[in-house]
Amino acid sequence: MAPSLTLKKEPAPRSAQTGWKHRLPRLQYAYDALEPYIDERTMAVHHGELHASYVAQLNTALAPFADLQSRSALWLLRNLDSLPGAIRGTVRASAGAHVNHSLFWNALSPKGGGLPVGALGEAIARGFGSFEDFRTRFEAVGAALSGAGWLWLVKNRSGLAILTTDAHDYPLADGAFPLLLNDLWDHAYYLKHEKRRADYLKSWWPVVNWPEAARRYQHAVHSPVTTFPRYPWTPQRS
Numbered sequence: 490m491a492p493s494l495t496l497k498k499e500p501a502p503r504s505a506q507t508g509w510k511h512r513l514p515r516l517q518y519a520y521d522a523l524e525p526y527i528d529e530r531t532m533a534v535h536h537g538e539l540h541a542s543y544v545a546q547l548n549t550a551l552a553p554f555a556d557l558q559s560r561s562a563l564w565l566l567r568n569l570d571s572l573p574g575a576i577r578g579t580v581r582a583s584a585g586a587h588v589n590h591s592l593f594w595n596a597l598s599p600k601g602g603g604l605p606v607g608a609l610g611e612a613i614a615r616g617f618g619s620f621e622d623f624r625t626r627f628e629a630v631g632a633a634l635s636g637a638g639w640l641w642l643v644k645n646r647s648g649l650a651i652l653t654t655d656a657h658d659y660p661l662a663d664g665a666f667p668l669l670l671n672d673l674w675d676h677a678y679y680l681k682h683e684k685r686r687a688d689y690l691k692s693w694w695p696v697v698n699w700p701e702a703a704r705r706y707q708h709a710v711h712s713p714v715t716t717f718p719r720y721p722w723t724p725q726r727s
């Protein structure tokens with residue numbers, strides 16, 4: 490996806506000598522807490538090995554560029570065209586993976602499931618007809634993606650939308666603000682579901698963290714989506 494970029498003002502970079510680095514966020518639950526819907530081994534590999542490797546790749550790519558080391562992963566994604574060509578592809582993949590996975594862990598909860606309530610529940614009913622219609626549509630759009638990518642429920646200027654992005658791209662265009670996302674890479678479900686992505690998509694609803702999606706919806710409603718709102722669950726740095 491070709492991102493539509495607008496340079497966003499951020500505080501001036503701190504010296505690289507501060508040693509800031511992107512780091513793997515801690516999960517708010519144990520690797521086995523999402524059983525039986527998402528298995529412990531998948532979580533351990535997915536978070537502890539794969540996400541960690543993306544963070545390491547990002548830090549390695551940025552190592553020669555002191556002026557970029559204090560930039561957030563989101564800023565890097567929004568400003569890919571301004572990055573040195575030698576690292577642009579690596580940063581696009583690794584920062585995207587870092588952002589998306591960081592959001593994804595918070596989109597899941599051992600106490601998840603149920604129905605979205607409040608303003609988000611109303612918006613889903615208004616936008617898709619009913620929650621069941623939304624769920625059917627979400628699964629269908631995810632199943633239709635060819636290859637690896639991410640499945641998103643976003644709020645954009647016209648309301649709610651379901652979309653996919655390829656690889657580890659983040660939905661930067663059209664002021665989209667992510668409310669809910671699912672990882673459609675094989676590594677997210679292969680150990681339990683093998684190639685059956687549709688089964689995975691049907692099985693994950695009991696661990697969906699609707700209160701988190703509702704908080705993100707409130708944030709999107711009350712923030713101008715043409716900017717890139719800061720949000721407490723952005724990736725961490727040390």
Ligand SMILES: [Fe+2]
Pocket residue numbers: 535539590672674676677
């Ligand atoms: Fe993943």
